[in-house]
Amino acid sequence: MDNIVLKGEGINFSYDGCKVLRDCSFMVKDGDFAAVVGSNGAGKSTLLKICLGLLKPDSGSIWLFGKPLDRFEDWSKIGYVPQRILTLNLGFPASVEEVVSAPLHANKLRLSKGEQDALIVRSLEQVGMAGYKRRLIGRLSAGQQQRIFIAKALVSSPKLLFLDEPTTGIDNETEEDFYNLLNKLNKEDGITIVMVTHDYTDIKSMVNRVVQLSEGSITDNIRKSEGEDKNDGNISI
Numbered sequence: 215m216d217n218i219v220l221k222g223e224g225i226n227f228s229y230d231g232c233k234v235l236r237d238c239s240f241m242v243k244d245g246d247f248a249a250v251v252g253s254n255g256a257g258k259s260t261l262l263k264i265c266l267g268l269l270k271p272d273s274g275s276i277w278l279f280g281k282p283l284d285r286f287e288d289w290s291k292i293g294y295v296p297q298r299i300l301t302l303n304l305g306f307p308a309s310v311e312e313v314v315s316a317p318l319h320a321n322k323l324r325l326s327k328g329e330q331d332a333l334i335v336r337s338l339e340q341v342g343m344a345g346y347k348r349r350l351i352g353r354l355s356a357g358q359q360q361r362i363f364i365a366k367a368l369v370s371s372p373k374l375l376f377l378d379e380p381t382t383g384i385d386n387e388t389e390e391d392f393y394n395l396l397n398k399l400n401k402e403d404g405i406t407i408v409m410v411t412h413d414y415t416d417i418k419s420m421v422n423r424v425v426q427l428s429e430g431s432i433t434d435n436i437r438k439s440e441g442e443d444k445n446d447g448n449i450s451i
Contacts, residue, residue: 217244218280219374219406220265225274227260233430234260238274240425240435242408244373247400247420250410252427258410259297259378261427265408266294266376278374290317293367293375293405295360297382310354311347314338314366337365340403341395357388361395368399375399377409393417 220242227235235257242248250258263269265276267283276283279291314334318325325333338344341361346354351362360380367375377396381389397420399405411417414424424436 218242219244219246219278220408221277222261222265223275223277225261225264225276226272227257227264227269228272229260235264235271236430238427238430238432240432242374242406242423242425243437244406245400245404246423246437247397247407248409248423248425249414249417249421250408250425250427251412251414254412256427257430258427262376262378262408262410266292290370291373293364293370293372295363295367295375295377295380297378297380308351309347310338310343310349310351310362310365313351313362314369316366317370333369333371334365337369338362340368340399341365355388356383357385357392360384360392364395364399368405372405374406374408377407379410379412381411381413389413389416393420396420 218241220240222238222240225235225238226233238257238261250261252258260269264271265278265283267276278286279288311334314337315330318330318333334347335344338347341364343358343361343365346358346362351359354362364375364377364380380396381392384392393416396407396409396417400407400420409417414421422437426433426436
């Protein structure tokens, strides 16, 4: 069980007296591509924010890389791509380089200018945007912007990448390219992915784990193995 990178136990969360999550337990293992699925209002984004410490549950616990969330400190292992419409004021004159480099400053990594530049270039290369370093983020297409936000999440070399509805506002052709990029990051670069999505049908062939939410409860935490769906331990509620 030491390859579990994310685990939730008995998560409960209420907002203004309304129960949003009910006794949610789940796990994600190293190398998984996990889709968190469910209808609108099921609590998917709320669960993701609790995993990141952005919201505090009423009860229950989150573990990251074997440590309780409140004792976890190695945030360079974690990448996060929030919903695109909430991410940035696209009218602000920020360059791609400035956007991508932000986590290096936030994590207070002691890096030389040359080391920072190398990490920025590498993360842009990972998402196929190497030539866009000097561009203004607001002048890019929706699909290009989303690739830049992933590069930002990748710049600190994370082991675990969270994405919240990453294809919102992206056309179908761009969406397919975007999913292929995520599949590459998972299969070739070995990054564990946890993605909130309403488009499970479109990524079914790429995903190997499904966390199903219904009315605030996890009805299944399924890990697909050799073409079959198998419940991963005593997880189902």
